[in-house]
Amino acid sequence: MTRSPRRTPAALLALVLAALLAGCSTVPTESAAIRITQVAQPSDDDVRLEPLAPEAGAAPEEVVRGFIDASASAVRNHPVARQYLAADAATNWSDSDGVTVISQDYAPVQSQPGTVVVTGTLVGTVDERGVFIVGTGSVYTRTFTLSDESGEWRITDPPEGLLLLEPDFARTYEQVDAYFLDPTGTRVVPDPRYLVSGEAQPNTLVTRLLEGASPLLAAGVVNPLSGAQLRSTVSVTDTTATVDLSFPADVSDATLAAASAQLTWSLSQLDVNTVRVLRDGQGLDLPDVPDAQSTADWVALDPDVAPIGAVGHYLTGGGLRLASDGGTPPGPAGAGVYGLVAAAVTVDARTSQLGFMAGVSSIVSPAGDPATLLAGTYGGDLTPALSGASFTDPTVAGTRSEVWTVRNGTDVVRLPSGGPAQSVSATTLAGLGRATQFQLSPDGVRAAVVLQGAQGGQVYVGTVVRDDDAVSVRDLRSIAPTVEQVVDVAWRNAGLLMLLAGDPSTERTVPYTVGVDGWELSTNTTSGLPGQPTAVAAAPGRQPLVSANGTMWTLAGGNWVTLVRGQEPLPGTAPFYPM
Structure with missing residues (x-):
């Protein structure tokens, strides 16, 4: 008798896309309504510093x-x-x-x-x-x-x-991410929530997951827990959380696997090392998925994975350079024949090899346009894909082999590897101002946009929504409305942005960091920089890069230092990390 091959967690997750995106009956599009009785369930524990009762005669x-x-x-x-x-x-x-x-x-x-x-x-x-x-x-x-x-x-x-x-x-309150899945089923996507500190957090967080993603994010993610319901309060013994759920009768193994990964990544933020997921009081009994799961069992879904090949790059003299040592990568782009002013490159997460590349050329096109978007294979020839008056720096995400940019300040386009450029609907963008920067999040579910308005550049975040072949950027919202004169933006990880913007107290451009929802806006150091930074690049697990006074710098030990320690700064602009 021939035995069926054993399926790893990664293999199960490979089925998620087919199971979740095909609109099958195992994953309802709506979950049962859940009544939230507290913003976050407060603790009954009164061993805290509590406020005083009213004083007699108080005004x-x-x-x-x-x-x-x-x-x-x-x-x-x-x-x-x-x-x-x-x-x-x-x-x-x-x-x-x-x-x-x-x-x-x-x-x-x-x-x-x-x-x-x-x-x-x-x-x-x-x-x-x-x-x-x-x-x-x-x-x-x-x-x-x-x-x-x-x-x-x-x-x-x-x-x-x-x-x-x-x-x-x-x-x-503590910020805790409720994790959902990106449409490819290859990464969990953070959805920040604020929960009162205390023992009720695990149960509250699972309730948030069952309820679904926040309104601004929901259309861009998949919720494997949709349709499931808690049978009892989430319990935590030592560092193991037990979640007992009821699922739809015809739920697939792929959906159960994805839901388990979603719960494990979410609860792991709460001093939980392992998670036991039960279905109607019984173990899930999924092939090659342990009874008590940890994030190590679902490492393929890491929201902030950084492929080894994602080495920083920048441009100088129209040519590509490596941020590791200023070396010249092979191919015509490194030789400077295209006159590049910006570029982006994808990385194959399985092989860590650099793949699809796009760059903006300042060489006037045959049609007389001052800018051309070129595309091709990293290290190989690049050919014209689009021309226009201007393009924002190209951007890529870690989940798809495609490049995005904004042409002429208002027209969002994406260029799939091996395919023609396609328009992306962004109906509210033009009314907010002219886009000067556009950067996809590492998971490709969000986009950060710098829009020029009456008060200078401001940063907005929108949700990327994919509906069959139609793609749109929706719900653009300002996440740092008090910060003006923004000149650049980059993603430090899936939930944290880095900005270069004006500091009113110094009247200089400085780095800021801010959460994807606008919480915890803070300024970063400029120590070591020879002047005001003009461009920034960041990526999960990588030190930020900036260009200042036409030279390249990296953040190390709380100070900005030259790319090669002990050596003079290297000339360069337009830094980026392959993704």
Whole structure:
């Protein structure tokens, strides 16, 4: 008798694309509605520093300030915060309708007896599913009405949900990624969520996964857990989490494997080393998938994989150079015959070999256009694919052999290896400004775009949606609205961006990092740079590269250093990492 070959986890995942993208009945397009009763389930553990109850005789401003402080409690139902409310308000106040985050330097001012106006800067909001939406930096204003109850001022109209100061939010909530799959089924894609610290996090995170991706991301990813439901609370013993689910009756092994990988990658962020996934109380019994799984069993789905061959490159004199030592790669592109001003290269994740290449040439085309997009094989000849007035630097993702760019500031195009250029729908882009930079995320599900508006360049992030042969970039949203004069952007990993933008305090261009949802915007060092950086490149597991004063620099040990330690800086611009 001939035995069927054993299938590895990678082999099972190879079936995911067929099972998930074919729209088969094993993966419903909608999951059962799940009621979220808290923004993130607070802990019942009261061994924490808790806010103080109202003081006798407190003025209205002090009562409002005390209420805001007490809202940062991690105790379920916020009992101390309710003590600042009038009797009816304390009974009816909902603390589960999201979070509004404001700056620490807010001001509560009594405008008239029993009325206090709170003014601060809007940092952002968090919805009931833990999704953060960055604020515009505009002024936040809310009026509180208070009544005198038995000689003590109490709030009669608290806001729905929580009002937290930025440092209190950062202390009480943790960012945890809910992972979904990219459309090729080869990487998990981070979807940041904000959960209250505590033992309830694993159960809350699994609930978020079952509910589905956040609205702005959902159309660009696949959710293998769609249609599944929790049978019992997620338990964690030592460092092993157990997740007992019910799945649709006809669910495939490929979908179960993908769901297991999704759960394992997600829960591994919560001091969980292994995950046991059960179906109706029984093990999944998948071929070559252990009962207790770790991310090592699903390493092929690593969101931030960095192929060995993904060595940094840059340009000088129109020719390609290696960032490792300034060496010249083989082929005409290295010799400078194309007059390149920007380039991008794909990497074969299996062999780590560089493959499809595209570059922007400054040589005037036969039609008289000042820029030409060339394409071909790395190390081989490049041929014209498109011409136009301008092209953004080409960009690639680690999941497909294709190059993207924006022609003439508004027309997004993608160029598949071996195929003709295709238009990408981006209906809202033109109304936001002229695109000067466009970079795909490592998983190809998101795109970061620098758009030139009235206040200079600003960075937006959109979702790449693939529907049969139609491809679009949707839901462009500003993720750093307070940062202006952005000149370049790169992906440090699947969930973190690096920007070059103006710093108002120094009136110079400096590097910033910011989460894909706009949280934790921070400036980076410029130590070691000879001048203002003008271009940046980054990739998972790689040190960023910048061009400054026409020379190349890399970040090492908290300082920018020359590409070759101890040697003079090498001339160069337009750095990039193959992906």
